[in-house]
Amino acid sequence: MNGDYQQHIVAGVGITLLIAVGSLLIAVTLGLLGAACKLSGMKSLYLLSDVYSTVVRGVPELVWMLFLFFGAQIWLNQLCAWLQIESIDIDPMMAGIVTIGFIFGAYMTETFRGAILAVPHGQTEAGLSLGMSPLRVFVRIILPQMVVHALPGFSNNWMVLVKSTALVSVLGVSDLMHRASLAKSATGNAFGVYLTVCLVYLGITSISGWLLRLCEQRFSRGIRQAL
Amino acid sequence: MRVAQFSIAILLMTSLALAHAQQTLRIGIEGEYPPFNQIDQSGELVGFDVDISRALCAAMKVQCKFVVQSWNGIIPALLANKSDLIISSLAITDKRREALAFSNPYYVENAIFVAAKNHPLQVSAEGLKGKVIGVQGATTYEKMLKEKFPGVTVRSYTAVSDHNLDLVSGRIDAVLGSNLVMGNWLDTADAKNFEIKGTPFRDVKYMGQGAGIAARKSDGALITRVNAALDAIRQSGQFDAISKKYFKVDISR
Amino acid sequence: MNLDELLAQLAGFFGGSAEGGLFVTSDGLLLTLQLQLIPMALGLLLSIPLAFARNARSGWIAKPVWCYTWLFRGTPMLVQLFLIYYGLAQFEAVKDSRAWAYLRDPYCCALLSFALNTTAYTTEILAGQIRRIDWREIEAAQSLGMSRWMMNYRIVLPSALRRSLPAYGNEVIMLLHGTSIVSLVTLTDITGVARHLYSETYDPFQPFMIAGALYLSLTWLISRLFLKMEHRWLAFLKPASR
Numbered sequence: 001m002n003g004d005y006q007q008h009i010v011a012g013v014g015i016t017l018l019i020a021v022g023s024l025l026i027a028v029t030l031g032l033l034g035a036a037c038k039l040s041g042m043k044s045l046y047l048l049s050d051v052y053s054t055v056v057r058g059v060p061e062l063v064w065m066l067f068l069f070f071g072a073q074i075w076l077n078q079l080c081a082w083l084q085i086e087s088i089d090i091d092p093m094m095a096g097i098v099t100i101g102f103i104f105g106a107y108m109t110e111t112f113r114g115a116i117l118a119v120p121h122g123q124t125e126a127g128l129s130l131g132m133s134p135l136r137v138f139v140r141i142i143l144p145q146m147v148v149h150a151l152p153g154f155s156n157n158w159m160v161l162v163k164s165t166a167l168v169s170v171l172g173v174s175d176l177m178h179r180a181s182l183a184k185s186a187t188g189n190a191f192g193v194y195l196t197v198c199l200v201y202l203g204i205t206s207i208s209g210w211l212l213r214l215c216e217q218r219f220s221r222g223i224r225q226a227l
Numbered sequence: 228m229r230v231a232q233f234s235i236a237i238l239l240m241t242s243l244a245l246a247h248a249q250q251t252l253r254i255g256i257e258g259e260y261p262p263f264n265q266i267d268q269s270g271e272l273v274g275f276d277v278d279i280s281r282a283l284c285a286a287m288k289v290q291c292k293f294v295v296q297s298w299n300g301i302i303p304a305l306l307a308n309k310s311d312l313i314i315s316s317l318a319i320t321d322k323r324r325e326a327l328a329f330s331n332p333y334y335v336e337n338a339i340f341v342a343a344k345n346h347p348l349q350v351s352a353e354g355l356k357g358k359v360i361g362v363q364g365a366t367t368y369e370k371m372l373k374e375k376f377p378g379v380t381v382r383s384y385t386a387v388s389d390h391n392l393d394l395v396s397g398r399i400d401a402v403l404g405s406n407l408v409m410g411n412w413l414d415t416a417d418a419k420n421f422e423i424k425g426t427p428f429r430d431v432k433y434m435g436q437g438a439g440i441a442a443r444k445s446d447g448a449l450i451t452r453v454n455a456a457l458d459a460i461r462q463s464g465q466f467d468a469i470s471k472k473y474f475k476v477d478i479s480r
Numbered sequence: 481m482n483l484d485e486l487l488a489q490l491a492g493f494f495g496g497s498a499e500g501g502l503f504v505t506s507d508g509l510l511l512t513l514q515l516q517l518i519p520m521a522l523g524l525l526l527s528i529p530l531a532f533a534r535n536a537r538s539g540w541i542a543k544p545v546w547c548y549t550w551l552f553r554g555t556p557m558l559v560q561l562f563l564i565y566y567g568l569a570q571f572e573a574v575k576d577s578r579a580w581a582y583l584r585d586p587y588c589c590a591l592l593s594f595a596l597n598t599t600a601y602t603t604e605i606l607a608g609q610i611r612r613i614d615w616r617e618i619e620a621a622q623s624l625g626m627s628r629w630m631m632n633y634r635i636v637l638p639s640a641l642r643r644s645l646p647a648y649g650n651e652v653i654m655l656l657h658g659t660s661i662v663s664l665v666t667l668t669d670i671t672g673v674a675r676h677l678y679s680e681t682y683d684p685f686q687p688f689m690i691a692g693a694l695y696l697s698l699t700w701l702i703s704r705l706f707l708k709m710e711h712r713w714l715a716f717l718k719p720a721s722r
Contacts (some may be wrong), residue, residue, distance in 0.1 A: 005268050058696035060657035061670055063688055068685035070300065073307040087308050089253075130309070163556035168665070172295050174270065177558065181466030182266050184566065185259065188417055191567035198555045198563065205554040206616075299679040306682050327680055361666075365679035382586075382666045385675075389566075396569035398584050 005183035006196065013200055019097050019165045019175060020204075024158065026101025036138075038077035039111050049109060056106035061099075061164050068099045069171050096168035096175075103163050111153035116142060118149040145191025148219040155212035159205055166201070176200060229281040246388070252282050257309030258295045259386040262411045262473045263316045266295070278469045279460075283440075286456035297385060299365040301343065302327065305443060313441040316405075318367045320435035328444050329452045332437030334470075334478040338368060341394065343420055350425030351461035355379050361390035361399040368403050369431035386387050387412075388464045394421065407478065441461035486511035486686065492673050493690060507668040509694060515659040518591055518695045519668065520652060523598035530599065531640075544601065552600035557658045560597055565589040565665050598655050605647045609640040620655060642713045650704035653699055660695075670694050 037049035056064070073090050080087040090098075119142055127137035171179035180197045184190045232343060256276060258266045264274040272293055284291035294310045304314050306326065316336075319329045324398035340360075342348045362369045364383035372381055382399055384390040387388070394402050395417055402409065405426045412418050440457075442449050460466045461479070470477045488497065495510050496502035503510065534545040552560065568574050568583055582588040586634055603676040663672035670691050677687035 008268055008270060055692075055696060057653075058699035059692040060660035060671065060695055062660045062663075063588075063674065063691050065682060065694065066675065066678070067688040069693065070303050070307055070678075070689065073309060074395075074684065077308045089309060102487065159553075166556035166558045167661075170297070172297055172300075174295075181386075182259075183268075185386065186268065186677075188392065188570065190392065190570055194559055194563040194567050196438075197559050198551075201556060201559065202551065202554045206550075208553075299675060303682045303684060307684075312499070334508065364676070383668075384666055385664060392566060397575060398569065398586075 005179075005187060009176065009183055009193065009196055010200070012174065012179040013173060015093070016176045016200075017204070018166050019093065019100065019168060019173070020162050022097040023104060023161060023165070024101035026098065027104035027108050027157070027161065030101065030105025031112045034105060034109030035112035035116055039116060040111065053106040053109045056103055057110075057123070061103055062167050062170065064103055065096070065099045065171060066169055068102070069095045069194045084104060088189045091166075092173045096165070096171055096173050099160060100164055102170070103164075104157055107157045107160075108154070111150055112146065113144045114153065115150035119145045128137075146217070150210065151216045151219060154215075155209065158208060162204055162208065163201065186216075240328055249315060249476065251292050252284060252287075252312060253292050253294045253310040254284075255294050255296050255301050255313040255332075256280070257298045257301060257386075258316045259298070259388060260316055260386075260408060263408065263447075275329060275469060275473045276314050276316060278472070279466070280467050282460045283314070283456045286459045290295055293351065298363060299385065302441070305441060308452065311442060311446070311449065316438045317441050318366060318435040319439040322432070323435070323441070326444070327441040328450045330440040330442075330446055330450050331457060332439050332479075333457060333466075335429070335437035336408075336434075336478070337406040337429050338403060338434060339406045339409055339427045340401050340403055340424045341413065341418075341421055341425050342424050343397075344422050345420075346400065346413070346424075348401055348424040354377050355401075359398075359401040361402045363387050363390065363404065367434045368405075371430060372403050375430065375433070391417070486588070489686060490690060492677060493694060495669060508673045509669055510666060510670040511662075511672075512656070512698075514646065514657050515587075515590055515594060515662060515667075516656050518651075519594035519598050520655060522595045523602045526595075526599045527602035527606050528637065530603040531581055531610055534603060534607040535610055549600040549604050552597050553604065557593070557597055558661050561593040561661060561665060564593045586662075586667050590659075590662045590665065590667060593660065594655065597658070598651065601654070602648065602650050604653060605644050606640055609643045610636055613639055614689070643717070645706060645710050647716055649710075652706070656695070656698055656702065695711065710714055 033200045034049045034052060037045040040046070069090070069092070072095070076090065090211045122138055123141050123145065127141045128134070132140070165175065168173055169181065172178070176197055180193045183192045186191070235373055238329075254263050256272065258264050258272055260274070260276075264272060264276040267273050272295070277293070280291055280293070294304070294305045296310070300316060302323070304310055313327075316334075317323070319332055323329070340348060340350050348358070352375065357374050357380070359380045359382060360372060360376075361382045361384055362372050364385060369381065369383055371381060382390070382393070382411055384393070387404060390399065390402050390404075391412055391451070393399050401424065407421075410421070413421060413423070440453050441448075442453070457466075466479065467477055470479065491497050494502040495507045495509040495706055496504045506514070530545055530548075533541050533564075534549070536542045555652060565586060568589075574580060574583060583592075617639065618631070621635050626634070631704055659669055660671040662669050663675055668676065674687040674691035681687070
């Protein structure tokens, strides 16, 4: 296979990983917020979070990406024009990260909601009865215990997220897939190029899977398994 | 006192940065249309459009930044203010004129059909009935193919290289595209079994008045500057040099 | 955004046009449904024997199946599609074979790619549930003198299928969303129609919102369907009401 293009392709891995990790951070933040809204007991917050997770999970990622990349820029332009400031340009990579983060925030909302519900309510009660503020209870008592319940869903979401980053090439981001496309056009060796990409993704998902399994084992210490 | 001095300095630097930023022209370009624009293996943009853009920017005395965009999103990107100009072999058509402001045409091209040497392709509405023809999506060629040659199965591809790959593998019977771009492809090793079918033709109704440089309708002043720069580089012979570098002839006629 | 324009665009999503009527071509909704239902049916059928193979005691049978699911679950659907569509077409051996009549067509390539992908996911889901069957059920079956085949067919499989319903419902939705990538290999599904309209009208809102609404409705239909199935077949796992 063409060595010159191969280097260029593999260099795209860094960008893919950057996008994946950036989106993960946004997704986790939105997920925690969404779960908190759903569990807050306030009808309006619940509705907001429900609409968010239902609508986002109901539309394919590709459609969201195209819609947000072009649509959001137009909204932003109009907002800037209304505020009378210089319009901000959304860089494709930033757009990709925000879009994927936004999409997977909805999936994380459901994962975290299930995980928080799995923590016995007695823990919250105990914390509150000791005079801790609700926020403190959430951060110091619930969150650490929630991690072990969230891990399976979290690792699932992470795997799907990593594979979704392949779609940002449609926005023009010079990531792994985009460079692979260029190499395919230039060399005509589609099989070799995409096989390389497959192996890279396989590497990322396998290593992530192994690391997350280690995490599950570490966090499951002291928890009695049924089987 | 020091706070005031510091803040004035920050304000000055910001306004300078903003002023400098306003001088940077963002040029929307596809990057997958050799020899007009393509990305080489080191990730650099090269091609006729790229050289013309650089020459124009030098003549207009502004900084240029290229914004790579896939073809079906290149006009919307301009309208969404992601770029300021499109210099990517965009054909000037009446429909496009409704949404964009165009410069004078900077080159003209013809349409050709390309198929395998041993494939008897009759270039007419009758002869092409039932054939599978590949074309790049969101181009004047796509529209022309759909309306001038009904009965043809049209396959729309994202980029030129994709339909060329499928032509070579035999998925499609022929390709409709620009004579300059397909001509360039026919010189490569992959295309040794393929040739032009029929003769190059220009249907102004679909293909418009040639390739032009586009800007938003509100940027009429920018277009005036572009036209002036275009005249300047034609007079200085720069245009000729760039044209001969890629095509051995002057393609503005 | 006037009504005539909206209706004309809407008709495009249903494979027709404002003048010609709906479903003239199989573009848009019909193509999306075809690309989802056919691989789904194939996947379900193939995954049953594969799921048992995945849990087989013999490594010679279990390892290849594991390898297959690992490959297809660890790589993006887009790469799999491109590999089958562009990658296979460059080999003379493929072009000379009988399979070329099918692989030539982007529709068949997409079907193949999606079928392979969804089979892998369904196999893993089913295999996981087969592993989690209660050992007491197995013991009861064995004590009744059931053969392995009878036990698998009457006890293990129905139970595993039922418990797979929630995860499988998710997988069906994932497949639906996955079909949106075929617009990148010249097929005009819902997303393909939206992208075409977008490149014509330069307006990202209307086409993509219509596409989004269509996908949302389909997703909603699928989840309602699976909810009904879970009510019926997973009633025994419902939490006791307060």
